[in-house]
Amino acid sequence: MTAHLIVERAGLLDTLQDRGRIGFQALGMPTAGAMDRIALRLVNALAGNTEDLAAIEIGVMGPTLRVEADGVRLAVVGLVALELMGAPEAPPKPLEANRSHLLRRGQRLRVGMVEGARTAYLAVEGGFAVAPFMGSLATYTRAGIGGVEGRKLQDGDMLPLAQAAAREREERKLGAPFDYGSGPIRVVPGPQADHFSDAGHAAFLGSDYVVSKEADRMGIRFEGPAIAHSEKGPDIVSDGIAPGAIQVPGAGLPIVLLADRQTVGGYAKIATVISADLPRLGRMLPGHKVRFMAVTVAEAEALRREQDRRLAQAIAGLQPAMPEGGIDLSALYERNLIDGVVWA
Amino acid sequence: MSIRYLDCGDTAFSVEFGTTIAPEINARVMGLHARIAAERAAGRLAGVVETIPSMRALMVCYDPAAATRAELQPAIEALVSGGLEAAAPTRAMAIPCCYDDPEFAPDLAEVAQRTGLSGEDVIARHLASDFHVYVLGFMPGLAYIVGLEASLELPRRSQPRVRVPRSSVGIAMNMTTIYPFDSPGGWHLLGRTPLRMFDQRRAQPVLLAPGDAVRFRRVSRAEYDAIAAQVDDGTMDWSTLEVRPS
Known part of the structure; x- marks a missing residue:
């Protein structure tokens, strides 16, 4: 049975991007690839991918995605509002960015406006099962190549998932936002x-x-x-x-x-x-x-x-995160300890 | 002119052999391009990611996590001082071109008038020109093909067209080109090829490569249509374009 993320409503500028199409510039082929290689690395690490697989680069405003798979683990990196929508009558539930989440069949994820930056990134565990073109999934819209038919995502697109179900493991979150530096x-x-x-x-x-x-x-x-x-x-x-x-x-x-x-x-x-x-x-x-x-x-x-050293450190320092609706024993334990201090 | 190593940040540097368009300069660019490819194939020059030839310089792209400029530049300098063989053309290609449809050749009359030649003379001299692909760029698969006969040299059009149809064949300065996509363009259009310079259905999506020798072959509108139909339905035998170097 095939596993997909369905683009119920596309954002403004969602494209699949990886590290770029390397090795064909002598033929006039631009590399394309993620604008923010740091966020691409972080979002893949959160999703559980050991290398930089193609992720959805989200520009300005993100898409609404529906899960048509037994389960998919995904992660979002960026300053962006996320809402999980389950049953039609249930109110949307906010989700944190900068961590991974496990989504079930039929659930929908609404990705809002990207704030404070031009891009945010969404990766899935195992990556997308899209055929590479000249060795890469990077979308280059000017020539209509890579990604999904060489264009930004549109309503109704079906993104095939390489992995039919999520692996058993705990969710991960970023310890602190990565420091991109400041000054000149x-x-x-x-x-x-x-x-x-x-x-x-x-x-x-x-x-x-x-x-x-x-x-x-x-x-x-x-x-x-x-x-x-x-x-x-x-x-x-x-x-x-x-x-x-x-x-x-x-x-x-x-x-x-x-x-x-x-x-x-x-x-x-x-x-x-x-x-x-x-x-x-x-x-x-x-x-x-x-x-x-x-x-x-x-x-x-x-x-x-x-910077590479700090990035490797940030990835090594990813922390366990509470699953959605699950019980995070270590968090409970910490809370009890604090309660104990307050009430002692 | 002495070779200059120009800084392009911490992921590339440029080996500049000259500042003009000249066969002997481009031959050295292509010689180093081929030499570095051979070194990498032999497992040397770790950290070099790819090289980008242009008319007069070779850009060496590297991964700063795997190598430093201080390590790579001496290795490249050694290759250059070891002598660069002027690489023979890798392939000789015959590109069919239809000059006879006025829709394909909107600038033929103007080129004839500005060069003082007849339209047939312009076509004959384009067909007689020995071209070589110097560089690809501007858009995927767009080749700058140098070697236009001197009597046809004109600057680009003062008013570029907003839309030049895909596969149009144009001339400007000492070059000819073939547009891989519908795009804006300022070259004088003399004809159209039934081929596509870029086609992602092909195993080699980009048709021409730097170093290729190119001649044009005149085809009638009927032959143009026949080849175009093969290109459209994917039955074109691309190996038939290659001709033995004379």
Whole structure:
């Protein structure tokens, strides 16, 4: 018997995303993949997956999903309201995010607005049984490939589950929200730093830039002081574009290129956002103000290693969580102890 | 020009062989691209994830959890200084193109007028051009194919079209291209191929690869329709496009 999650009502921008389509950029194929690799890793760990399987990336507002399986364990990471709906007459019951839940056949999960970030993620234990395209499930809507028919989820989609029923184990929750860092967004200058004037570099590293409304999975355009080019100008003979590359077209406003970026491009790139700060940048909503700060490649690599270490620590520190409607003996015990203290 | 190693953050760096479009520069890019692929196939260069060739530079993408720039760059430098064989074209492809339907070739008359040639001369020179795929980019499967005969060189259209139909064949500067999807585009359209540059039903979804030698083969509207029908219903034998290098 097949197991599915049914999309009763789609959200605004739900797509299946994994770590991306790696190895085909020489053929002009963008990697796509999750905008927030940290949240993808956490949501998979909560769902009980040992590696990064494809999850639903939720943009702005999430879907309502119905369980057509004997049981499914799922997890959501992000600041987002969740409601569990069982019998039609029963009132919806709020569920916590940042933990796993076991849902039964016929139950529905309503995922609300995503707050404080552009994306939230929903993973299922065992992952989705969707055929990969060029080695990945990542949805790239511009070419209509990956995920579900190469598009965002829509009403009535049936997402096949790789696992027919949930494994027997306790639920897990995140000990504390992961710290994405704060302060300036760190960048490595180059590859075309010589296409910008001294005044252009000073403006870029010395001014506030604001996330504009022109922000999607391909990139974020910033508003702020124009960045002046040198006599070499804004155009180059196209070369490769790394994740986080900051291209500056003729008008002088920087565009940071993200998951759905094209593989090569013909505008001079002043710097590249370091990989440790890219998830934080990708979460920013329009109106968010940032400063850019220059670091070296070696510093960037060290910052990434430190972040990877903290992420591994957060996953090792996942805590047991009370099952829905079940009895959490350790919590009861703690409560009794506290009661004991109060009443002693 | 000396080779420059350009910083692209902590997940990539670019090996820049030049700043212009020239066969000898692109040959070195493709030589290093092939050399790194061979090294990786032999289990070396751990941490390199993939390489992205462009006209004049090779971007080396790496996983900062598995390798550092300080380890990788000397290894790449050693490959470069060991000499890069100008990789022979991997394949020679003959791409059928129909120039005879005015709907397929809306810019043929203007190109003829601006180059002072007849329409038939423009077609003959496009057919006579020895092309090589230098890079794919902009969208999946879109190949920048260099080698257009000099007498046909024109800048891009001053007014790009909002929608260029899939499989249109266009020219601009010293290049030709074939649009893999309906998309905006600014090249001068001379014809259309019944093939699809990108088709996810194929085992190899992207038809052309960097390094391919390309010639165009003129087909009538009737032959165009016959091939297009095979492409549509999935019975096309793609191996027939490959011709032996002369």
